[in-house]
Amino acid sequence: DGGITQSPKYLFRKEGQNVTLSCEQNLNHDAMYWYRQDPGQGLRLIYYSQIVNDFQKGDIAEGYSVSREKKESFPLTVTSAQKNPTAFYLCASSISSRGSSNGPKHFGDGTRLSIL
Amino acid sequence: GENVEQHPSTLSVQEGDSAVIKCTYSDSASNYFPWYKQELGKGPQLIIDIRSNVGEKKDQRIAVTLNKTAKHFSLHITETQPEDSAVYFCAASIDRGKLIFGQGTELSVKP
Numbered sequence: 073d074g075g076i077t078q079s080p081k082y083l084f085r086k087e088g089q090n091v092t093l094s095c096e097q098n099l100n101h102d103a104m105y106w107y108r109q110d111p112g113q114g115l116r117l118i119y120y121s122q123i124v125n126d127f128q129k130g131d132i133a134e135g136y137s138v139s140r141e142k143k144e145s146f147p148l149t150v151t152s153a154q155k156n157p158t159a160f161y162l163c164a165s166s167i168s169s170r171g172s173s174n175g176p177k178h179f180g181d182g183t184r185l186s187i188l
Numbered sequence: 189g190e191n192v193e194q195h196p197s198t199l200s201v202q203e204g205d206s207a208v209i210k211c212t213y214s215d216s217a218s219n220y221f222p223w224y225k226q227e228l229g230k231g232p233q234l235i236i237d238i239r240s241n242v243g244e245k246k247d248q249r250i251a252v253t254l255n256k257t258a259k260h261f262s263l264h265i266t267e268t269q270p271e272d273s274a275v276y277f278c279a280a281s282i283d284r285g286k287l288i289f290g291q292g293t294e295l296s297v298k299p
Contacts, residue, residue, distance in 0.1 A: 076231075078231075112197075112291065112292070113291055113292070114192070114194075114277055114279075114288075114289030114290050114291050114292055115232070115277065115287075115289045116289070117286055117287070120286070130286065131286075162231050162232070164231070175220070175222060175279070175281055175286070175287040176234075176287070177234050178234075179224075179231030179232050179233070180231050181229070181230050181231050182229075182230075182231050
């Protein structure tokens, strides 16, 4: 079955470290997204990519970086500049954000990041 | 920018009853309104969506209504079942790549 795979499920970071969250999809979707979810809040967009080798900042991009070298992969790096990184991170995809689809249709099961 | 408010934050119903979750949005240019269901430890799942040129959409026990004049939209679940228990999120979009989410509603369906 096609879907989105996020790894690891749980991740711990020490102060001052960068960590990279993996997101892979085999749905042949053009668009991919990263969201952050905090308790009792909705999802907030960190970065999104409509096509390979292109990405745009979302509403809370500071302290994060991404790359989109392959269609199926959209890794997210949480840098030491992100002062409050503890959260649940969700990756998503859709056929095309410029086509008939609107926003993310498929989500991964998330990575929970905690600070040691 | 766009802001989406969702109510209630928690909702408890008896099995078989109906559940209604409401959202309001601030930007009248918003034209796409999806609803997601999130089970514990999982990512959200798109369950139904509506565009601004439609007032109502149904899919079996789930329906969404949109009132563009009042800038609010609602999710209706009829004949609720225990497996409907989850957190539900509404969202609104102007730019198809960027959704603004509501804060979520935790629905509990008691057998």
